Amino acid sequence: MVDLSRGTTNAASLLPKEISQEIWADAQESSAVMQLATPIRVPGSGLTIPIITGDASADWVAETAAKPVSRATLDKKVMTPYKLALIETFSDEFRRDLPGVYEELRRRLPGAIAKKFDSTVFGTTAPGSGFDTLGAATAVPIGPHATDVKKNTYSGLVKAYTDIAAASGTLDGWALSSQAKGLLLGQVDSTGRPLLFNDIQAGSPVGSLLGEPVYYTQGVYAAGSPATIGFAGDWASTYYGTVEGIKVDISNQASIVDGTTSVTVGGGGTGTVTVPNVINLWQQNMFAVLVEVEIGFVARDVNRFRKITNATIS
The missing domain is CATH 3.30.2400.10 (Major capsid protein gp5)
Structure with a gap:
């Protein structure tokens, strides 16, 4: 200009x-x-x-024994x-x-x-x-299996949670597209009751998942087979x-x-x-x-x- x-x-x-x-x-x-x-x-x-990247650690010591020396790593x-x-x-x-x-x-x-x-x-x-991106994160599918009820959307969400915990993180938020909202709202239990019934009744569909807040953005969606419809992660460890x-x-x-x-x-x-x-x-x-x-x-x-x-x- x-x-x-x-x-x-x-x-x-x-x-x-x-x-x-x-x-x-x-x-x-x-x-x-x-x-x-x-x-x-x-x-x-x-x-x-x-x-x-690592905290100092304490240890038990015997009487009169030398105390351990430990340092945090940065x-x-x-x-x-x-x-x-x-x-x-x-x-x-x-x-x-x-x-x-x-x-x-x-x-x-x-x-x-x-x-x-x-x-x-x-x-x-x-x-x-000096500008990080999250696109290389490991993918977790949440599309339910056609016949195996144990492989449902809920199990996929739990896997994301446990995977992040295994990486020493704490899942504290979800960024989802409207496509993800549609998939989640369509999931039902064995009786046909919506899995997210309480959210629907409250008038604010899918405001949280596994107790953590959900925020919506079309910037998270990437078309493909499969399509990326959201991200979950340890947002306390990120800065903008x-x-x-x-x-x-x-x-x-x-x-x-x-x-x-x-x-x-x-x-x-x-x-x-x-x-x-x-x-x-x-x-x-x-x-x-x-x-x-x-x-x-x-x-x-x-x-x-x-x-x-x-x-x-x-």
């Missing part, structure tokens, strides 16, 4: 000053990762977080923040309806930021070093950090590049070239809102997480 007059008076008057705080609050509510992980502030250059994780951003463009006709502009921004932008952040954390491709929260810049006197376009060239229009598709906001009676956040994520150990899939339990 070539910003000729960032935050100009005419453009800035379109939105309340509090919009960045509200967008950030809504993004946090929309992101399962931001609700489950521990938030911290991180400098732009990154942060080194000390990790206790490691470190480096968190590096990366910029996550998008630009939303609007026509000047929105100027005539300030509440409409505000509501449109509030509705779209937090979800876009949250979904991309979650899908990155739950994927395998980080924006760079921002440099200064979400920033919002507004301009109606900038030129922005929105993808590319094909232009015919040569005599008689015999060829085409691909050029940047430039939008001149002032010339085209438009304004743009730039939203960005510098954010990072680290997890102590990916083995303390399990990827939940819709595969049939074997």
